[in-house]
Amino acid sequence: xxxxxxxxxxxxxxxxxxxxxxxxxxxxxxxxxxxxxxxxxxxxxxxxxxxxxxxxxxxxxxxxxxxxxxxxxxxxxxxxxxxxxxxxxxxxxxxxxxxxxxxxxxxxxxxxxxxxxxxxxxxxxxxxxxxxxxxxxxxxxxxxxxxxxxxxxxxxxxxxxxxxxxxxxxxxxxxxxxxxxxxxxxxxxxxxxxxxxxxxxxxxxxxxxxxxxxxxxxxxxxxxx
Numbered sequence: 494x495x496x497x498x499x500x501x502x503x504x505x506x507x508x509x510x511x512x513x514x515x516x517x518x519x520x521x522x523x524x525x526x527x528x529x530x531x532x533x534x535x536x537x538x539x540x541x542x543x544x545x546x547x548x549x550x551x552x553x554x555x556x557x558x559x560x561x562x563x564x565x566x567x568x569x570x571x572x573x574x575x576x577x578x579x580x581x582x583x584x585x586x587x588x589x590x591x592x593x594x595x596x597x598x599x600x601x602x603x604x605x606x607x608x609x610x611x612x613x614x615x616x617x618x619x620x621x622x623x624x625x626x627x628x629x630x631x632x633x634x635x636x637x638x639x640x641x642x643x644x645x646x647x648x649x650x651x652x653x654x655x656x657x658x659x660x661x662x663x664x665x666x667x668x669x670x671x672x673x674x675x676x677x678x679x680x681x682x683x684x685x686x687x688x689x690x691x692x693x694x695x696x697x698x699x700x701x702x703x704x705x706x707x708x709x710x711x712x713x714x715x716x717x718x
């Protein structure tokens with residue numbers, strides 16, 4: 494049996510459609526959010542591939558949209574972690590964790606580095622703030638258990654061309670989990686959404702696969718022997 498774990502970044506409007514797909518498939522997921530970037534109204538963030546305006550969700554709709562899913566910290570305002578003073582980074586991490594816990598009434602145990610940017614110093618700040626793992630943008634198959642949970646790799650991005658090859662490799666290696674990530678704004682066309690729905694269906698059709706939440710797995714692996 495292999496646990497399938499996924500996470501999605503940035504709290505954008507496309508997450509509404511994504512959450513609908515995930516619920517229909519019975520799939521679990523974590524959403525990595527930046528609380529300082531969600532205002533009273535939906536707001537524009539940037540233009541993706543010069544064709545799609547990416548909008549962030551309004552603060553007041555976050556709790557209902559992500560109901561039933563795990564929430565993780567992505568920093569308060571999405572800076573480059575190693576390009577700001579360390580004390581500013583600590584505030585980004587600590588303030589965001591407190592705000593997300595207050596907003597969602599759930600423990601915030603996970604973290605995802607903005608841009609995947611990290612160092613030993615920024616990782617220590619994430620650890621000291623109370624997180625039990627922090628995701629980078631590095632790839633490794635198998636990626637779990639991690640040597641350092643504050644510098645956790647994933648197996649790959651959800652749209653990686655070798656996605657299923659990596660999945661089969663993880664299974665063949667007896668990996669305890671397969672972990673992928675993405676941004677829902679990367680799903681642009683109807684074909685993109687259909688392809689991801691088929692991805693979920695393929696996991697559901699595999700008798701060796703079971704959906705899981707990463708904090709639950711990390712807590713088990715971190716239990717003293």
